[in-house]
Amino acid sequence: TNLTVRNLFIDGAASDRDGINLWKGTGAHLHHNKIINAVYGIGGGSDDASNPTSATIEDNCIDNTRLGITGYHNGSVIRRNVIKDFTPAPPAAGISGQLVNTTINDNTVTNYPQGAGIGLTAYPPRPNSSNVSITSNILTGNGAGIYFDAAATLVSVSAHCNNIYSNLVYGVQNLSSAIFDASGNWWGSATGPTHASNPGGTGDPVSDNVDFVPWKGSIISDDFNAVALNTCVWTYINPLSDGVLNMVGTGTP
Numbered sequence: 001t002n003l004t005v006r007n008l009f010i011d012g013a014a015s016d017r018d019g020i021n022l023w024k025g026t027g028a029h030l031h032h033n034k035i036i037n038a039v040y041g042i043g044g045g046s047d048d049a050s051n052p053t054s055a056t057i058e059d060n061c062i063d064n065t066r067l068g069i070t071g072y073h074n075g076s077v078i079r080r081n082v083i084k085d086f087t088p089a090p091p092a093a094g095i096s097g098q099l100v101n102t103t104i105n106d107n108t109v110t111n112y113p114q115g116a117g118i119g120l121t122a123y124p125p126r127p128n129s130s131n132v133s134i135t136s137n138i139l140t141g142n143g144a145g146i147y148f149d150a151a152a153t154l155v156s157v158s159a160h161c162n163n164i165y166s167n168l169v170y171g172v173q174n175l176s177s178a179i180f181d182a183s184g185n186w187w188g189s190a191t192g193p194t195h196a197s198n199p200g201g202t203g204d205p206v207s208d209n210v211d212f213v214p215w216k217g218s219i220i221s222d223d224f225n226a227v228a229l230n231t232c233v234w235t236y237i238n239p240l241s242d243g244v245l246n247m248v249g250t251g252t253p
């Protein structure tokens with residue numbers, strides 16, 4: 001409970017494990033970590049749905065990781081993370097899982113060409129995602145910017161003020177029968193997204209059951225500067241009495 005994990009460099013090469021697994025943790029704060037070459041970058045929540053995790057996950061860099069930030073969350077904040085560059089076959093997503101009462105904002109997810117920037121899917125017995133706000137993210141270069149499977153119910157799940165462009169197949173792909181509120185986003189063109197109901201739209205395609213009207217007519221400016229953790233050699237320091245796992249270092253790996 002109330003664990004802080006910061007300034008870690010984790011290389012998960014040849015490992016079938018999480019970079020960081022919060023499991024049943026509550027009140028955690030994960031920030032300024034760099035995770036590369038993992039299967040699961042940051043995970044949490046029990047498989048049997050008995051215990052979700054709650055955490056603030058911010059300002060992390062996650063590279064070449066199949067599922068960047070994932071798991072069963074209730075009351076989490078996922079913001080200002082940079083998640084990128086996983087090209088193998090799916091399953092793959094920058095941000096995914098079963099999310100309840102969770103906000104996803106100011107993240108950049110790019111270059112998941114065979115996966116999704118954000119993918120919310122069913123994983124029984126965990127509940128379907130609900131009450132999720134997706135705002136001010138940059139989702140580009142992915143197979144789909146946002147993806148929902150056929151089991152999605154999309155109760156109070158919405159996406160506004162995001163830059164969703166140059167994704168390979170869909171800006172938003174919704175396989176469910178629920179209507180997804182994706183109004184007020186930039187789709188890469190002033191004409192709006194490509195869909196049969198929007199003749200002349202040349203932006204990223206959207207599937208059926210996506211409410212994209214109105215849309216932004218130009219890219220949405222954002223003063224968020226992606227955190228850069230590219231030049232560090234890490235040295236272990238014992239956990240502090242306040243529960244902080246602290247890593248420090250200088251130089252170039």
